[in-house]
Amino acid sequence: MLALRLTRAARLAVQLRRLLVAVASAGTGFLLLCALGHALTHPEAPGASALRLAWCAAPLAATVYLAVAVARTDPGTRPRPGLSAIGLGPGRLMAVSATTTALSAALGSVAALLVFLQLRGDLTGAPADGAMTEALALGQRLPAPAVVTLLTLVPAAASAAVALNLRPRAPRPAPSAGSRRYGRFGAYGWGAARETFGTYGRYGARLAPASSASASASASASASASASASASASAQLADGRAAGAAPVGGGGTLLTQASDTPPPATADGTPATPDAVPDPTATPRPHTTTLPWGIAVLTAGLAVETYAGDTATPSTTPSAAVLAGWALTALGLALAGPGLTHLCGRLLQAVRPGALRLLAGRVLMEESHRIGRPLGVVCSVASAAYAAAALYDADGPDFGPLSTLGALVVAGCAVATLLTAAVEAKQDRTDTTDALLRLGAPPATLRAAAAVRAGALLALFGPLTLIVAQLASLPLAR
Numbered sequence: 001m002l003a004l005r006l007t008r009a010a011r012l013a014v015q016l017r018r019l020l021v022a023v024a025s026a027g028t029g030f031l032l033l034c035a036l037g038h039a040l041t042h043p044e045a046p047g048a049s050a051l052r053l054a055w056c057a058a059p060l061a062a063t064v065y066l067a068v069a070v071a072r073t074d075p076g077t078r079p080r081p082g083l084s085a086i087g088l089g090p091g092r093l094m095a096v097s098a099t100t101t102a103l104s105a106a107l108g109s110v111a112a113l114l115v116f117l118q119l120r121g122d123l124t125g126a127p128a129d130g131a132m133t134e135a136l137a138l139g140q141r142l143p144a145p146a147v148v149t150l151l152t153l154v155p156a157a158a159s160a161a162v163a164l165n166l167r168p169r170a171p172r173p174a175p176s177a178g179s180r181r182y183g184r185f186g187a188y189g190w191g192a193a194r195e196t197f198g199t200y201g202r203y204g205a206r207l208a209p210a211s212s213a214s215a216s217a218s219a220s221a222s223a224s225a226s227a228s229a230s231a232s233a234s235a236q237l238a239d240g241r242a243a244g245a246a247p248v249g250g251g252g253t254l255l256t257q258a259s260d261t262p263p264p265a266t267a268d269g270t271p272a273t274p275d276a277v278p279d280p281t282a283t284p285r286p287h288t289t290t291l292p293w294g295i296a297v298l299t300a301g302l303a304v305e306t307y308a309g310d311t312a313t314p315s316t317t318p319s320a321a322v323l324a325g326w327a328l329t330a331l332g333l334a335l336a337g338p339g340l341t342h343l344c345g346r347l348l349q350a351v352r353p354g355a356l357r358l359l360a361g362r363v364l365m366e367e368s369h370r371i372g373r374p375l376g377v378v379c380s381v382a383s384a385a386y387a388a389a390a391l392y393d394a395d396g397p398d399f400g401p402l403s404t405l406g407a408l409v410v411a412g413c414a415v416a417t418l419l420t421a422a423v424e425a426k427q428d429r430t431d432t433t434d435a436l437l438r439l440g441a442p443p444a445t446l447r448a449a450a451a452v453r454a455g456a457l458l459a460l461f462g463p464l465t466l467i468v469a470q471l472a473s474l475p476l477a478r
Contacts, residue, residue, distance in 0.1 A: 017070045018104045020416050024063040025108025025154045026115070027409040031056045032150040033116045034402055037137035054320055058327075059406050060154060062413035065377070067105065067158035068165050069420040071097045073427065091168055098163040105155035113151060132401055291343075294336025294376070298468070301328030305387075305472050326387075329472065330380035337376025341368035344460045348452070356445065360452040367425045374418040375457065379465045381414040386469035 035056055039049035074097060114123075120136050121127030127138050305325030345364030348357050385407065433446065 011075075014074060017073065017416075017420060018100070020412075021063070021067050021070050021101065021104045021158070022108035022111070024059070024066055024409055024413050024416075025105040025158070026111040027108075027405055028056065028059040028063045028154050029109040029112030029151050030116060031059055031402060031406055031409070032153065033112060033147065034132070034135040036142070036146055036150060037116075037135045040137040040140050040142075041134050051320060055323060055406065058323070059409040059413070060157065062410045062417075063105070063154055064158050064161045066413040066417050066420070067101050068161050069374070069417045069424070071101050071162040071166060073420055073424045074100070075427075094163055094166045094168065097166055098159040101162045102155045102159035105158045106152075109151040109154055113147070135402060289339075290335045291339025294332045294334070294339065296332070297328055297335060298332025301325050301330075301332055302468075302471050304328055306474075325472075326380075326384050329383065329468065330377060333376035333380040333383075333468070334373045335376070337374070337379070338368045338372030340460060340464070341372035341375060341457065344456050348456055356449055356452060359445075360449040360456070363429070363449065364453055364456070366429075370425050370428075371418070371421045374414070374421045375461055378414045378418050379461050379468070381411050382465045383469035383472055385411065386466075387473040390473035 032053070035049065035053040038052055039046070042049060116136070117123050119128040119132065120138060127133075127136070302325070304321060308319055308321035308325055342365050345361040345368065348361035348364065353361065388407070436446065437443070
């Protein structure tokens with residue numbers, strides 16, 4: 001009920017994005033039903049029917065990817081202050097978002113079933129004729145369990161993917177490489193700074209007697225060492241003052257008046273100590289670690305497509321090896337997309353950048369993890385379209401209506417996901433944009449920075465798409 005109320009109260013842009021999910025789900029569900037109809041019409045060829053069903057995995061994956069992107073940009077299911085007090089915590093909002101996605105996908109599945117029954121003539125009594133008659137199973141009864149299973153596949157996969165991506169995550173700091181430092185009682189993880197004397201609930205009071213004995217021995221040794229170090233430091237301080245020079249510490253460092261001030265407190269409220277090591281996981285690392293893996297998977301996909309092109313015949317449907325090669329190519333470009341976007345942002349800031357290039361490059365580096373993967377997916381879809389145009393030429397098989405529908409679903413979902421990711425990135429940097437406007441930055445500069453970002457991405461991913469498309473189409477065009 002809450003999901004329905006949030007769906008009704010959403011804005012027009014949110015409703016349009018949910019409508020896109022429903023349309024994509026309808027197209028995917030219709031393709032799944034056509035695969036079932038082909039299996040009923042040709043029971044003597046289970047391999048061809050299984051191949052048609054396997055090719056439905058591409059629009060299914062594109063639909064699920066679009067559903068996740070739409071759920072991430074839904075403002076009605078974002079955590080807000082005070083919602084946990086009325087039972088709407090992050091977990092409940094995640095469940096609401098998954099339910100909303102399932103409702104949108106289920107609406108598309110119902111529309112696909114109605115269209116399929118209409119073309120079969122079960123609703124009006126006038127079946128359709130043409131190239132799709134063999135996929136409609138005319139004159140045969142549809143098995144209800146198979147229809148229900150295929151139609152619930154898209155809503156179940158989309159809602160499960162949304163719940164997996166939007167699940168509440170507790171920040172877990174990475175364990176330090178050094179020795180473990182005991183923090184206050186109830187503290188989470190590994191302490192980044194040592195606690196002061198008198199902290200409530202210290203773990204040191206609960207150690208074994210042997211450990212306490214060793215700890216006392218080490219404490220006495222450290223006390224004697226610190227006493228000797230302080231004595232030598234005071235001696236050097238007296239010598240330095242007598243000589244009229246600056247005070248020198250025990251390690252040869254200069255002691256100034258500012259060093260006597262206590263260190264500032266850390267973010268969690270504990271006082272920082274001079275020997276406290278900063279946590280390297282405090283600042284997020286750039287998403288460039290998947291770039292080598294993406295290049296490796298892309299190379300493997302091109303190799304599989306080359307093997308599939310050597311064994312394929314031009315008069316049949318593309319084999320499962322071609323599907324596997326295209327899937328690996330898409331996965332490789334999706335993995336390499338964030339790293340390439342981050343690299344594009346760095347190149348924009350090279351060679352004495354001005355304010356415009358610096359702003360555009362910084363924004364690209366910050367948004368590389370958000371728009372990099374959709375860019376890689378769009379690049380893979382464009383290269384696959386070029387390869388399909390090379391495969392379905394004048395001498396090859398006809399590009400039928402089902403193939404056209406599948407291509408439109410995949411391409412539309414890829415482009416819609418990229419636009420949705422761009423909307424999400426714009427929503428996340430709203431505070432930064434408002435701060436720049438308050439500081440006096442002209443709006444024309446922000447628009448020019450957006451144009452520079454778009455041009456840089458097009459200059460990088462455009463030639464990459466052409467190269468991958470040419471390499472993928474060479475073995476298929478022979």
